[in-house]
Amino acid sequence: MTPVLTRTWDEPESWTLETYRRHDGYRALATALAMPPDDVIAAVKAAGLRGRGGAGFPTGVKWGYIPQGDGKPHYLVVNADESEPGTCKDVPLMMACPHELIEGVVIAAYAIRARQAFIYVRGEVAPVLRRLHAAVAEAAAAGYLGEDILGSGFSLDVVVHAGAGAYICGEETALLDSLEGRRGQPRLRPPFPATAGLYACPTVVNNVETIASVPAILREGAAWFRSMGTEKSPGFTLYSLSGHVARPGQYEAPLGTTLRDLLTRAGGVRDGHRLKFWTPGGSSTPILTAEHLDIPLDYEGVAAAGSMLGTKALQIFDETTCVVRAVLRWSEFYAHESCGKCTPCREGTFWLTRILEELERGTAGVDDLDKLLDVCDSVAGRSFCALGDAATSPIVSSVAHFRDEYLAHLRLGACPFPPERSALFADEGARR
Known part of the structure; x- marks a missing residue:
């Protein structure tokens, strides 16, 4: 339980360059710049770091997909568009220790031979944007960004970009479209970002926590990183x-x-x-x-x-939570955030919400629960991006685990969880 990413969070002014340097800040960057870029990629592969944004894809493998000697500029994009309901790790990380992220950005950009990096942040989190801008300026003034970083001959420019607050822009290709100035909508793949990403050039898109984990690997080594976690999910x-x-x-x-x-x-x-x-x-x-x-x-x-x-x-x-009501609220979010590009997601999320509203009120028909699952089957795996799967996952799993609670809404003709109904529902559950 020894803290690594959070080791400075309790320090006074933990976000400053001075505090970060006191805790071995930018030592990993000096180590990385003394290595060939391919050796940096090899070190991350050996550590087994997996993407912390959701999919868990091996980070070093992803970096290795970037073609070399292609004559095109390469780009690194940090996905800081944290918008999944319940997710709140990247924003506090950037607020408490932005230099951990910036050091990781420079190391990753060096490894993939990128001279331009972008940090794509949700526009609503203005304090994070201000803190990142200040940290980037601090790092540049200290020689960790800009031309000829630490005398290595490597140069990097980092742009902090404010998104417009769309959930779909957490999907990497929609994020790239948004970064290019277009409406954020997912792209058809292939081609993948590794060969045709930002401005149709080779691009790596990584989550904030993924990039912020890289300096520790370079500081302490792959074996140290693998000493934590499990064999297939180390760190x-x-x-x-x-x-x-x-x-x-x-x-x-x-x-x-x-x-x-x-x-x-x-x-x-x-x-x-x-x-x-x-x-x-x-x-x-x-x-x-x-x-x-x-x-x-x-x-x-x-x-x-x-x-x-x-x-x-x-x-x-x-136990005081109505699972139907919770799933309805999530479904309303996904219906609102659907970009509308594909029919299964655009129409499916609308109808999922309508059916769940009736189920939650207890006014649905006896066949509507099966109809709900039928609509889920028409959306999951058939939408243009993973938003369709995201919208159906909580519904299908909640019915699997709490089917009786859905049926209780229909038997009672109302949600059993208001105070006047909760005891009745508990008695029914005990009898079953």
């Missing part, structure tokens, strides 16, 4: 706990820890209540229940339980 990560938990916040731990361990550190579920269901990676991942408290929170362990690790956004819900 440390940030788990975000929110909802009905005593002490919500960011908890840094090795991959493979369990929700039971994290809840112990966070003071458990709020007093007098018990865990009902939770998300392992934000609202786009299939929900899990109290039966899954001890599964390893790594990519393989969560997948084996029927969900996805995603962004490690652990939303905790106790």
Whole structure:
């Protein structure tokens, strides 16, 4: 549990260059610039760092896909468009220690031979934008950015770009379109960003936490990084706990820890209540229940339980929560954020919300629950990007785990969770 990414967060003015330098800041950059770029990629591959933005793709492998000697400019884009409901790790990281990210950006850009990097941040988080701009200026003044960085002959310009606040821009190709000045909509692939990304040039798109993890690997070595986590999911990560938990916040731990361990550190579920269901990676991942408290929170362990690790956004819900109402709220979000490019997602998310509204009120027909799952089947795997899958995951999983609760809405003709109905529902559950 030794902090790495969060080691300076409790320091006074942790965001300054002075504080970062006191904690070995930019030492990894000097190490990287003394190595051939391919050796830097090899070091990240050897560490086994996997993308922390959701998919968990090996970072070093992704960097290695960038073609060399092609005569085109290469670009590094940091995806800081953190918009998944429940996800709140990248914003505090950038606020508390922006230089960790900037050092990682320079190392990654050097490895892929990029002379231009972009940090794409949600426009709503103005304090983060101001802090990043100030940190970039500090780093440039100290010789860590700009021309001939640390006398290495390598030069890099970093642009902090404010997005317009669209969930779809978290998808890497939609982000690239937005960065180019167009409406953010996902692109057809292939070609992939590694060969035709930003301005049709080779591009690496990585999450904030992924890039911020790189300096530690260069400082301490691949073996040190692999000493944490699991064999297939090595290293440390940030788990975000929110909802009905005593002490919500960011908890840094090795991959493979369990929700039971994290809840112990966070003071458990709020007093007098018990865990009902939770998300392992934000609202786009299939929900899990109290039966899954001890599964390893790594990519393989969560997948084996029927969900996805995603962004490690652990939303905790106790027994007072109506699962139908929670899923409805998520579905309303996805219907609102659908870019409308493809029919399955554009029409499907609309109808999912309509059906869930009727189910939550208890005014749906007896066949509407099956109709809900039929619409999910028409959306999942058939939409242009992963938003369709994201919209259907909580619905399908909630019906699998809490079908009786959906049926209770229909039997009662109302949601059983208002105060006047909660005791009745509890009695019915006990009888069943």
